[in-house]
Amino acid sequence: MALYEHIFLARQDISPQQAEALTGQFKNIITSLGGTVGKVEYWGVKALAYRIKKNRKAHFTLMNIDAPPAAITEMERQESLNEDVLRILTLRVEELEEGPSAQLRKRDDDGERGERGDRGDRGDRRPPRGDRPDRGDRPERRPRRDEGARPEGEAI
Numbered sequence: 001m002a003l004y005e006h007i008f009l010a011r012q013d014i015s016p017q018q019a020e021a022l023t024g025q026f027k028n029i030i031t032s033l034g035g036t037v038g039k040v041e042y043w044g045v046k047a048l049a050y051r052i053k054k055n056r057k058a059h060f061t062l063m064n065i066d067a068p069p070a071a072i073t074e075m076e077r078q079e080s081l082n083e084d085v086l087r088i089l090t091l092r093v094e095e096l097e098e099g100p101s102a103q104l105r106k107r108d109d110d111g112e113r114g115e116r117g118d119r120g121d122r123g124d125r126r127p128p129r130g131d132r133p134d135r136g137d138r139p140e141r142r143p144r145r146d147e148g149a150r151p152e153g154e155a156i
Contacts, residue, residue, distance in 0.1 A: 001035065003093050004065040004072060008079060009058035009086040012045055019059040022084060026063070029075045035067020038096055043103050052086045062103070064096045 008026070010019050019042065027037045043060035052058070065072065072090055079085045 001066050001068050002072075003096050004067065004090050005093055005096070006063045006065055006072075006075075006088070006090045008061055008063075008088045009048075009052070010061070010084050011053075011086060012055050012057040012059065014059065014084055016042070016044075016059065018084070019061060022082070023061050023063070026075050026079065029078055030065055030067050030071050033067065033071035033074060035065060035071040038064040038066060040064075041101055041104060055086060058086055060103075062101055066096070 008022075010022055014022075023040055023042070027040070030037050039062075041062040043062065045057050046060050047057050048055065076088060076090065079088050
């Protein structure tokens with residue numbers, strides 16, 4: 001059997017319990033067709049980069065799956081029929097990641113650093129305003145023409 005990482009996005013209107021019920025429904029499909037679901041991570045409601053079917057946010061769920069391709073195909077078919085599922089992504093991987101995913105590790109790190117986080121060794125993005133370099137290397141601007149008098153036939 002092959003190893004897969006599967007992520008699905010559910011509408012923001014449903015409750016977290018309904019999102020978990022969807023996860024259970026998809027797990028049942030995989031197990032009934034001879035596969036196993038290892039790790040399931042509910043990432044919560046997150047903002048989308050762009051609107052999908054008039055939704056600006058969605059419930060994100062990750063599933064690590066060890067199943068035959070037919071089970072994955074059936075699960076994706078069922079997800080496409082479900083109106084609560086906005087998007088799906090299934091990736092075949094060589095090995096499944098142990099421990100929390102990068103999304104959950106990121107959330108844990110944010111809690112330790114505060115709201116905006118610290119910049120570490122990067123420092124500030126901009127130099128202070130008083131230390132601006134001299135602009136003497138720029139060529140001189142050409143003079144502006146008189147706006148009042150325009151030659152015949154020139155468009156405004």
